[in-house]
Amino acid sequence: MLEKKSNIILRYILLIIIAFFFLSPLIWIIIQSLKSYFDTIAIPPKILFKPTLSNYVTVFAKTGFTKSFLDSLFVTIGSVVICLLIGTPFGYVLSRFEFKGKSDIGFFILSTRMLPPIVIIVPFIRLFAKLHLIDTYWGVILGHILLNIALIVWMTKGFFDGISKEIEEAARIDGCSLIKTLIKIVIPLALPGIISTAILSFLFSWNDLLFALTLSSFKVKTIPVFMASEFVGYLAVNWGALSAAGVVAIIPTTIFIILVQKHIVKGLTFGAIK
Amino acid sequence: MSTLSRVERRFAYRLTLPIVIVLFCLLIFPLAYSVFISTQSSVGGLEELKFVGLKNYIELLRSKIFLNSIKNTVLFVVSTVIITIVLGFFVALLLNSIKKGVKIFRIIFILPLAIAPVVVGLTWGMMLNPIYGIVNHILDTLNLPVSGWATEIKTALITIILIDTWQWTPFIITILYAGMQMLPKESYEAGKMDGVNKFQEIIYITIPLLKPIFIIGLIFRFMDAFKSFDVIYAITKGGPGHATETLVVRAYLESLSFHRLEMGAVIGVFLLIVTFIITKISLKYMPK
Numbered sequence: 001m002l003e004k005k006s007n008i009i010l011r012y013i014l015l016i017i018i019a020f021f022f023l024s025p026l027i028w029i030i031i032q033s034l035k036s037y038f039d040t041i042a043i044p045p046k047i048l049f050k051p052t053l054s055n056y057v058t059v060f061a062k063t064g065f066t067k068s069f070l071d072s073l074f075v076t077i078g079s080v081v082i083c084l085l086i087g088t089p090f091g092y093v094l095s096r097f098e099f100k101g102k103s104d105i106g107f108f109i110l111s112t113r114m115l116p117p118i119v120i121i122v123p124f125i126r127l128f129a130k131l132h133l134i135d136t137y138w139g140v141i142l143g144h145i146l147l148n149i150a151l152i153v154w155m156t157k158g159f160f161d162g163i164s165k166e167i168e169e170a171a172r173i174d175g176c177s178l179i180k181t182l183i184k185i186v187i188p189l190a191l192p193g194i195i196s197t198a199i200l201s202f203l204f205s206w207n208d209l210l211f212a213l214t215l216s217s218f219k220v221k222t223i224p225v226f227m228a229s230e231f232v233g234y235l236a237v238n239w240g241a242l243s244a245a246g247v248v249a250i251i252p253t254t255i256f257i258i259l260v261q262k263h264i265v266k267g268l269t270f271g272a273i274k
Numbered sequence: 275m276s277t278l279s280r281v282e283r284r285f286a287y288r289l290t291l292p293i294v295i296v297l298f299c300l301l302i303f304p305l306a307y308s309v310f311i312s313t314q315s316s317v318g319g320l321e322e323l324k325f326v327g328l329k330n331y332i333e334l335l336r337s338k339i340f341l342n343s344i345k346n347t348v349l350f351v352v353s354t355v356i357i358t359i360v361l362g363f364f365v366a367l368l369l370n371s372i373k374k375g376v377k378i379f380r381i382i383f384i385l386p387l388a389i390a391p392v393v394v395g396l397t398w399g400m401m402l403n404p405i406y407g408i409v410n411h412i413l414d415t416l417n418l419p420v421s422g423w424a425t426e427i428k429t430a431l432i433t434i435i436l437i438d439t440w441q442w443t444p445f446i447i448t449i450l451y452a453g454m455q456m457l458p459k460e461s462y463e464a465g466k467m468d469g470v471n472k473f474q475e476i477i478y479i480t481i482p483l484l485k486p487i488f489i490i491g492l493i494f495r496f497m498d499a500f501k502s503f504d505v506i507y508a509i510t511k512g513g514p515g516h517a518t519e520t521l522v523v524r525a526y527l528e529s530l531s532f533h534r535l536e537m538g539a540v541i542g543v544f545l546l547i548v549t550f551i552i553t554k555i556s557l558k559y560m561p562k
Contacts, residue, residue, distance in 0.1 A: 008372070011368050011371055011372055012372065012375075014368055015365075015368050015369065015372070015379055018365055018368075019379060019382045019383070021440070022382055022383060022385065022386055022440065022443075022444065023382060023385070024401075025389075025394065025397045025398060025401060025440070026385065026389070026397075028397060028400070028401055028408060029393070029397045029400075032400060040406075041406055042406075043405065043406060044411045045406060045407070045408045045411050085292075086292040086293045086296055087293060089289035089290075089292070089293070090289060090290055090292075090293045092289060093286050093289045093290050096286075097278060097282065097283075097285075097286035098278065099278060099283060099286055099287075102286075102290075105290065105293075105294065107557060108297070109293070109297070110553075110557075111549070111550075111553045112297070112301065113497070114497045114549050114552065114553045114556070115501075115545075115546070115549050116500060116501040116503075116521075116522050116545050116549065117501065117503075118503065118522050118525045118526055118529075118538070118541075118542065118545070119305070119308065119525075119542040119545050119546050119549070120300075120301065120304055120305065120308075121529075122308055122311070122525065122529050122535060122538040122539050122542045123304035123305065123307040123308040123311060123539070123542075124304060125529065125530075125535065126307070126311065126535060127304060127307065142300060145296065145300060146300055146301065149293070149296075149297070153293070178281065178282065178285045179285065203388060206390070207389075207390035207391060207392075207504075208504075209390070209391065209392050209503070209504040209507065209508070210503045210504060210507075210526075213507075214526070214530060223390070224390050224391075224392040224393075224504070227390075227392045227393060227396060227508075228392050228396075228507065228508055231396075237400075239400055239406075242396060242400075243397075243400070246393040246396060246397060249390055249393055250388065250389050250390060250393055253388040253389065253390065254385060254388050254389070256388065257384055257385070257387060257388035258381060258384075261380070261381070261384060264384060264387075264448060265448060265449055265452040268387075268445060268448070268449065268494070269449060269490050269494065272490050272560065273449055273452060273453065273487060273490060
């Protein structure tokens with residue numbers, strides 16, 4: 001029964017080294033964001049320096065970062081809300097009803113998760129140009145619907161599966177219509193799960209570069225596009241400001257992933273692992 | 275589930291209709307249109323497309339740059355999938371063998387999943403910068419050889435693989451650890467009765483029991499590596515030379531940088547076929 005103490009200590013040492021590997025870029029970006037311009041390009045790199053918030057001031061005051069932050073928020077919330085409106089009902093159908101062709105549609109939706117976005121972006125570029133959707137909120141939102149629809153359908157299906165059918169049947173016997181039962185009984189019960197789903201899809205939409213870069217990037221510029229284009233010049237990179245913007249960009253998603261930690265396995269594997 | 279009444283069936287159809295319409299407009303129609311574009315030539319401008327049959331396909335198959343992007347994709351996907359799964363399994367085992375501090379380690383190990391790949395790429399780019407970067411500085415202090423990392427043809431792809439490993443090993447750690455928590459205790463007790471050692475326990479009990487989760491991890495890792503774009507774009511944009519040009523990056527460059535949408539569409543059709551095959555295989559092996 002008694003495990004060797006040295007053995008356990010060795011495990012902790014290994015885990016701490018690995019944890020350091022995973023934390024180091026996050027620590028470094030925070031350090032860089034607090035350095036003055038000359039400290040960021042010092043050779044050798046400085047570990048000790050006089051911290052300053054000037055990069056954060058630069059990011060919010062001088063550049064279009066605030067606008068990008070709002071663009072990102074708008075695109076992300078827009079696409080998540082639309083995805084929930086069309087995806088959650090089908091998640092419910094997948095969980096409750098049986099009809100011909102249902103599972104085909106379900107697997108078809110799952111396969112959108114597998115498709116590399118660039119495949120769909122190529123025709124989008126041309127179609128959206130004709131429809132005047134390039135460089136608009138709607139264009140990016142439509143792209144992000146594809147990014148998240150499979151996650152929303154399959155994750156909400158999992159949460160609906162967890163709600164007992166008897167409650168619904170009781171409501172039906174009391175004379176509730178099907179749609180009323182869904183809206184008044186089932187959705188409120190599944191709400192915590194639906195919120196976790198929304199948070200996780202918020203994260204994927206917020207982080208996406210490819211759709212936003214190809215379907216917009218001038219009038220509409222989400223944070224990832226802003227990060228990839230604004231600070232990286234031909235001659236020099238303003239690392240301090242870049243890092244500060246990066247820190248601001250990752251704060252919401254970092255908080256979110258800790259909030260939905262309990263559901264992360266279900267979410268990342270589309271309910272295949274409970 | 276019993277057969278549906280007429281009212282129920284109509285209700286189910288109504289809930290299904292919106293998503294079917296949206297996916298038709300956003301997926302089926304554009305994909306069909308993409309196949310059409312791939313048979314056109316845009317030499318006279320995008321407004322004057324000309325039908326050229328399979329000419330673009332032949333041009334692509336003959337191009338060394340395309341074959342190079344296939345090679346890079348295979349190298350990248352195979353290495354990152356293997357490394358993340360092996361490393362992730364090792365960390366999950368370690369995590370499963372300790373008692374105190376599991377919570378804090380678990381949070382640390384999911385954080386990379388939340389970070390925008392662009393930020394990941396730019397941060398690692400900063401750390402691995404050959405002149406100003408902290409990593410080379412540390413290596414130099416320890417008298418170890420320094421590297422040009424993403425700026426050298428020889429090491430660029432390896433650097434991208436390293437960064438991808440950083441971002442996605444946490445996915446494997448998280449799902450495997452969750453799986454280990456649910457393994458039946460009886461199997462291990464039976465093993466102990468038979469006198470198996472720790473190593474045999476992992477090989478003969480843990481791995482076989484976790485097989486479904488390994489399969490899911492493999493499928494998702496494969497697809498995400500195959501789709502990978504953001505990190506490569508943020509750090510090398512496919513360079514230096516064509517050293518980190520994967521199929522996805524090549525399709526992006528053809529359509530957006532060189533304005534040859536038809537070539538992007540041809541690569542797209544190729545990616546579509548691969549995706550279709552992989553999805554079919556995945557569905558067959560996916561535990562349900």
